Amino acid sequence: MNEIYWITRLDAINFTFGILEAIGVVLVVILLWIYCVVYYDSSSEQDKKKNRNLLHNAKVVGIITSLLSVCNIFVPTTKEAYLIYGIGGTIDYVKNNKEANKIPDKAIKALNIFLDNECKSKTDSIKK
Numbered sequence: 001m002n003e004i005y006w007i008t009r010l011d012a013i014n015f016t017f018g019i020l021e022a023i024g025v026v027l028v029v030i031l032l033w034i035y036c037v038v039y040y041d042s043s044s045e046q047d048k049k050k051n052r053n054l055l056h057n058a059k060v061v062g063i064i065t066s067l068l069s070v071c072n073i074f075v076p077t078t079k080e081a082y083l084i085y086g087i088g089g090t091i092d093y094v095k096n097n098k099e100a101n102k103i104p105d106k107a108i109k110a111l112n113i114f115l116d117n118e119c120k121s122k123t124d125s126i127k128k
Helices: 002-041 045-074 078-096 098-127
Strands: none
16 A cells, blocks of 8 residues: 555656756756856956855756756656556566466467367358
8 A cells, every 4th residue: 555655646756856857957057147147247356256156056056956857767657657566566476476377378279279260160161
């Protein structure tokens, strides 16, 4: 039950990461723009130190935004998580269950027998 709850929350987590990424990108662009404007406009040493702090802040926000992007890439959506959870569990079950492994062989044999009988009856009716 706990897994299903967290699977349903994945869309909200993805959305939150996306919003934080967008805010981070906007902040980096604004900080770099301010840095460029102030850097070319400053003449004193104190202003240049403030500019270095501005550039440092832009780098930190850029790194955090990059990490959020990576996290967002690896967090599946709810639909993808249901597929992973359902299909992954089914594949694990089929691999570990000897009876389930026999089903494809039996299905193919049954299909062959059915098709052979169907083909014989069709050819018989065509020849008549």
